[in-house]
Amino acid sequence: MRRWALLPLMLVAAPASAQTGQALGQTLAQRSPAKTYASICAYCHGHNVGPIILGRKLPVEYIQAMVRAGRNGMPAMRPTEISPAELDALATWISKAPKDIKEHGQ
């Protein structure tokens, strides 16, 4: 029940958080955690390649360390790719995020 109740909200919220709003001649502004996740993490995690990480309440520090060190087959993400501020927000967001039923795979 709760999952269905959330759906309309997610549909409304998705377009804004999924946009970068980058204009010509401007550097990329800080992305929302949802956008960072969609632009980088979600291509592997929950998509055949990497383990599902949403809905597991992974510790924030653990996520931050994984992103910067890139354990095993995972690439390491530099502060120039995911800024320190983006990583703080991303790690908290992943840690708190519910499971996404659309995700699948390993």
Next chain:
Amino acid sequence: MSGPTIDRRGLLGAGVAAAAAVGIAGQAMGQGAVIAPGVSKADLAAALKAMRAVVGDAWVAGDAESLRPWSKSYTPDPTGRHAPVGAVAPENVEQVQAILKIANQYRQPVWPVSTGKNMGYGSTTTAAPGQIILDLKRMNRILSVDTELCTALVEPGVTYQQMRDYLDEHNIPLWIDVPTVGPIVGPVGNTLDRGVGYTPYGEHFMVQCGMEVVMANGDILKTGMGSTKNPSAWQAFKWGYGPYLDGIFTQSNFGVVTKMGLWLMPAPPVYKPLVVRHKKMEDVARISDAMRPLRIAGIVPNVVLMMGAAYQLAMFHRRGEVTTKAAQVSDEEIATFAAQHDLGMWNTYIALYGTPAQVAESERIIRGAFAAIDGDVMTQEQMKDNPWFHHHATLMRGGLSLEEVGLARWKGAGGGLAWFAPVAPAKGSETQGQIDLAKQILARHGFDYTAAFAVGMRELHHIIALLYDKSDPAEEKRADDCYRELVTGFGDRGWCSYRTGVHAMDLVAAQYGETNRAVNAAIKQALDPNHILAPGKSGIA
């Protein structure tokens, strides 16, 4: 679900985020890194200090903890000679010029990277030891998009994801052309390494137009039409006047490219991806011969991938699912597993673009050509949700995917991958000998033949993924030895790499002969007399 399993090895990096945010810590060296010849520890420390004054503390890394994300690589490095000693991340061209001035002052070499995700070719590690990574990822402005000419001008840090987002958010009906790891890499870095994608714009250097280059002495060169009084044709006409210079800034260390123009393909009215399946390994020769005239005539307009089944399986499966043996996986084992997953031994992905009539006529010709060699031509409707078809159908429309990262798990958890990519003419007679040689060398070192052929206009790129477990030092050493034997074994037959990783640049350069090396060395000496730009890149000191 149970709680997370915490890997102690991974947690060694727990302080990384904090350390990276504050920049350089106490010790001025990366872990295991070796200083460049002729540079003292004091010079390195002074150079890093001067660079901090240019870009700010947060954007310089100089100790093992903060350097960790720049030190990660999939390529073999058994002796640790490729680890960087520092990283500096400018945000504009003026800062690049200031950094090069410092590098010249202290003779401290810097290794430029654009997005730094040349995975399986070295990422942000360096060919010769002791270098500071000049990380251009923060320079991520899209400077112009011309919707009439279908061109763009971008900085090195722009990713294909950013390009796609910009075009979508502004409802611009242009496509991008991506390599296999599109979201986290970008047009500048991929083009400069002469990478390819899989749409009709797949040969990236062919659709590049105009560069801005910071030379080692700080001068700014704009190639092509870029230096004229009205550079409005900078992204429209590649050649400018006089010697064509753009080429010498690809796969080279002659300058730092800070802007690059590229051409974009208009979204076609119809897009139709197809796969042609063949059942036997030896079919590769007749597929190549059937494909060549179709590519030369432009009937097949995109860069074609002939994917071997083992390479395909390695994306989404682990080795242990296919074989229990330690020795090289056999064709029979691969064929059995492939058949269970609706794959042929060769899976050739092509796509058609245009009006319904154009696509229908091309499809008719292509079906005729492959019917003659027992090819099984399959459509999206027939392949349904086959994950490999979906992957290639995504790539051939310039869609974004990181599914190939799965290759790094084939041999275990360690994430080892080195691409070996020799070139031959697109003739069937050039294929089987290469496959036999590759299998022989790989088997001798205990590795599998996981490979594909990409068909450009008139050439075959044999793309061999050397997959190994990097968490096992003995296996990393074997992978390094194996790669070297592949380079020399193929080189002896005249099959030489179009591109290689930081671990083998000198060896690959040696396959192209002494005169080539001498000419490159002379250009290098003229343009960068202190050799501060990426010594070792493509075997150029």
